[in-house]
Amino acid sequence: MAHIIQTTDKHRREILINKLIAFKIYKREDQHLYHMSLQELENKYQLFLTESHPHDGLGSLRIKWRKK
Numbered sequence: 001m002a003h004i005i006q007t008t009d010k011h012r013r014e015i016l017i018n019k020l021i022a023f024k025i026y027k028r029e030d031q032h033l034y035h036m037s038l039q040e041l042e043n044k045y046q047l048f049l050t051e052s053h054p055h056d057g058l059g060s061l062r063i064k065w066r067k068k
Contacts, residue, residue, distance in 0.1 A: 009038050016041040023048060 017033045020026075020041070026033065028044055036044070 013038050
């Protein structure tokens with residue numbers, strides 16, 4: 001059972017690292033992602049999600065209203 005939990009944690013770490021790298025986040029201060037614990041990676045990812053704007057990189061979406 002411990003092997004299953006360990007494998008799941010390892011897989012979760014890999015997923016979080018890949019997601020953070022996709023958003024061009026490679027380090028936290030001077031610590032590389034691969035040296036961070038699972039909890040630290042989850043916190044970093046949640047912080048990124050709360051700080052990023054859904055339209056970040058796309059510019060502002062604008063609605064053009066027409067007068068009839």
